[in-house]
Amino acid sequence: KYLGGKCTFCGYDKCLAAFDFHHINAEEKSFGVGQGISECKKFEALLKEAKKCVLLCANCHRELHDEKRS
Secondary structure, three states: OOOOOOOOOOOOOOOHHHEEEEEOOHHHOOOOHHHHHHOOOOHHHHHHHHOOEEEEEHHHHHHHHHHHHO
16 A cells, blocks of 8 residues: 555555566665565564655566666
């Protein structure tokens, strides 16, 4: 909900497990938000990192990175 609860690109909003946090500026990335959850980082640290991101569905996230590679 904090980042809008839907994909920033396509508006997908069904399955929470289908979302990724995409860092807007990769140079500012301290850690992956999912990785931080797995490592039990403090909520404040997770929130700070999430502020550097947009919420994307898995499909849009993969397509975005594929475009950058091409």
